[in-house]
Amino acid sequence: MQSPPSFARIGTRGSPLALAQARLVRRLLSQTHGVAEDDIAIEVISTGGDRSQASNASLIEIGGKGLFTKEIDDAMLSGRVDIGVHSAKDVATRLPEGIRLVAFLEREDVRDAFMSVKVQSLDHLGERAKFGTSSIRRAAQVLRVRPDLVIVPFRGNVGTRLQKLIDGVADGTMLAMAGLNRLGEGHRATAPLDPEIFMPAPAQGAIGLAVRRDDARMTALVEALDHAPTSITVTAERAMLAVLDGSCRTPVGALTSLSNGTLTVKGQILSLDGKTAFDSAATGTDPEALGRQVGEDLIARAGTEWLAQWAANS
Numbered sequence: 001m002q003s004p005p006s007f008a009r010i011g012t013r014g015s016p017l018a019l020a021q022a023r024l025v026r027r028l029l030s031q032t033h034g035v036a037e038d039d040i041a042i043e044v045i046s047t048g049g050d051r052s053q054a055s056n057a058s059l060i061e062i063g064g065k066g067l068f069t070k071e072i073d074d075a076m077l078s079g080r081v082d083i084g085v086h087s088a089k090d091v092a093t094r095l096p097e098g099i100r101l102v103a104f105l106e107r108e109d110v111r112d113a114f115m116s117v118k119v120q121s122l123d124h125l126g127e128r129a130k131f132g133t134s135s136i137r138r139a140a141q142v143l144r145v146r147p148d149l150v151i152v153p154f155r156g157n158v159g160t161r162l163q164k165l166i167d168g169v170a171d172g173t174m175l176a177m178a179g180l181n182r183l184g185e186g187h188r189a190t191a192p193l194d195p196e197i198f199m200p201a202p203a204q205g206a207i208g209l210a211v212r213r214d215d216a217r218m219t220a221l222v223e224a225l226d227h228a229p230t231s232i233t234v235t236a237e238r239a240m241l242a243v244l245d246g247s248c249r250t251p252v253g254a255l256t257s258l259s260n261g262t263l264t265v266k267g268q269i270l271s272l273d274g275k276t277a278f279d280s281a282a283t284g285t286d287p288e289a290l291g292r293q294v295g296e297d298l299i300a301r302a303g304t305e306w307l308a309q310w311a312a313n314s
C-alpha cells in the first residue's frame with residue numbers, strides 16, 4: 001500500500017486556475033525544501049463561491065466575505081489540510097481567528113484585459129453592445145468610460161467565458177491577465193487595459209498562502225516561499241480595503257508601485273453605475289499605514305452622504 005503524503009496537505013478550490021495555483025505551490029515547496037512532490041497532497045474543497053457561481057447569485061452576493069475561502073479555512077482548522085492556497089484578491093480582509101496569511105507568491109501581471117472575438121478594444125464596441133461581467137468593479141469601470149454599454153452577467157472559467165463570447169452571450173468581457181497567464185492562456189487576451197484607468201482589484205495577481213495560526217512548523221515552511229515586494233504591495237492594498245470594508249460596499253480598485261523601498265498606493269471607489277468615482281494616493285514606506293491612509297482619504301473625499309447609499313451593513 002502507498003503511504004499517505006507526509007510533508008503537507010494543500011487545500012484548494014477545484015477550478016482550473018485554483019488547481020494550477022495549488023500545483024505551483026506544491027512545486028515551490030518541493031524545490032525549496034527538497035521533498036518529493038508526491039509527499040505533498042492537493043485536496044480539492046468546494047466553496048460557497050463555487051456554488052453561487054454555478055447558480056444565479058446576485059453581483060453583490062459574489063465576493064461576499066470569505067465566500068471563496070470559508071470551507072478551506074474550516075478544513076485547515078479541523079486539521080484536514082495544512083495550507084490554504086488562494087487568489088489573494090478573493091481573501092476577505094478579516095480571516096477566522098485561527099487562520100493567518102503568511103506568504104504571498106511573486107505577483108503576476110496585475111492588469112485586467114479586454115477580451116472579445118469581434119473587436120480589438122473597448123472603444124470599438126458598438127453603441128449599446130453587451131459587456132459580460134459579474135464583477136461590480138469591472139461593471140462600474142466600464143460604464144465610467146462607456147455608459148451606453150449593457151452589462152450582462154458573465155461567469156465560469158476561462159474556457160466557458162471564451163465559448164460564451166463565441167456564442168454571442170456578450171460582445172466583450174474583462175478578465176485578469178494573471179489568471180490567463182497562470183493557465184497558459186495569456187495569448188487569448190485581446191488587449192491589456194491601462195491599470196491607471198481600470199484599477200485592478202486589491203491584491204489582484206497575487207497568490208496568498210494561509211496556515212493555522214498554531215502550526216509553527218507549517219508557518220516556517222510556507223514563509224520560506226514569501227516574495228517580499230509582493231507581500232509589501234498586497235499588504236498595503238489589503239489595509240486600504242480593510243478600511244473601506246468597514247464602511248461601504250462600493251467597487252474598489254487599487255494600484256501600488258514599489259521602487260527603492262518607496263511605495264505609492266493609489267485607490268479608487270466608484271458608484272455601481274460608474275458615474276461617480278473618488279481617487280486618492282499616498283507615498284511612503286509603511287505599507288499598512290499607507291493603505292489605511294488611502295482608504296480613510298477615500299472615505300473623506302466621498303463624504304458620509306454619498307457613502308450612506310453604499311453602507312456596509314445594509
Ligand SMILES: NCc1[nH]cc(CCC(=O)O)c1CC(=O)O
Pocket residue numbers: 087088089090174175176177178179203204205206207
Ligand atoms: N474572482 C475570480 C478570480 N480570482 C482570481 C482571478 C484571477 C487571478 C488573480 O487575479 O490573481 C479571478 C478571475 C478573474 O478575475 O479574471
